[in-house]
Amino acid sequence: MIVNGLAVYSRKGGSGKSTLAAQLAVGACRLGWEVCLVELDSMGLLSQSLGRAAESDHGVALTDAMLGGGVLEVPTWRDERLGLSVVAGGFECDRFLLPLYGGVLDGADLVRAVGALAADHDLVVLDCPSLSLGFRDAVVRAVPSVVVPVDKDQTASVMAYHDLVVALADMSGPVASVLGVAMIGFDARATRRRRRVRQRFEDPPIGARVFDTVIRASTAVAEELRALGVDIWTYADRARAEREGGGNPTLWRYAEVGIRMAAEYEALTGRCWPPI
DSSP states (O other), X not given: OOTTEEEEOOSSTTSOHHHHHHHHHHHHHHTTOOEEEEEOOTTOOHHHHTTOGGGOOTTHHHHHHHHHTXXXXXXXXXXXXXXXXXXXXXXXXXXXXXXXXXXXSOHHHHHHHHHHHHHTSSEEEEEOOSOOTHHHHHHHHHOSEEEEEEOSOHHHHHXXXXXXXXXXXXXXXXXXEEEEEEEEEEOTXXXXXXXXXXXXXXXXXXXXXXXXXXXXXXXXXXXHHHHHTOOHHHHHHHHHHHHHHTOOGGGGTTHHHHHHHHHHHHHHHHHHSOOO
């Protein structure tokens, strides 16, 4: 196992896994951790989302290591200012995702491929696609903890979570445990809906740990982050600077929401792991 690893995983698509993985990784860096963020998704959006699209290899190095029995010695790119290393995913990853899904590759292959990088970092965060079966089994055998994002589609979110915990209960040997459920994309004013979703997860027979912090809904801010290539804290800092300096307000037109979301992600990061 990658003993310092954490996966952001849900079988349900569109639940905000990549955004959550990126923000939690940057948030951990801000707490003083050296973090390696590994993108296991063929969409390959992480490098673009963090402003380093030109440096992405679209998953070539990761795929070659997975399929060729190799070991990744260096990340695809690194941000020394943050202490963040990224192993980029992308369309090349489809070549190893199918063998993982089918069980030809397993968690041991994933541990081997990124194990050297894990040893050089305090934390490894895996950004996972919405795949189940062999892929899910490989991931939960590779890391000790999983964070599960859930969105407003209550029924699908509950079903995806239930499938995961049932699978974990049926597996033998060391497997991951669910660190918690993160509620993503809920309107701050929709308190009744938020309470209902939380109750469905916390009450029997599910009995999940739901993080107290809820990330508000803002597709506009999410699109801004990806277009600008910045994390939520950088966005919030620049928004404050523009606002206080009398700059062009249209550059950061979602400033108020972005600043509040940064505070929410900071609180969620602190609940996932404490400072060093």
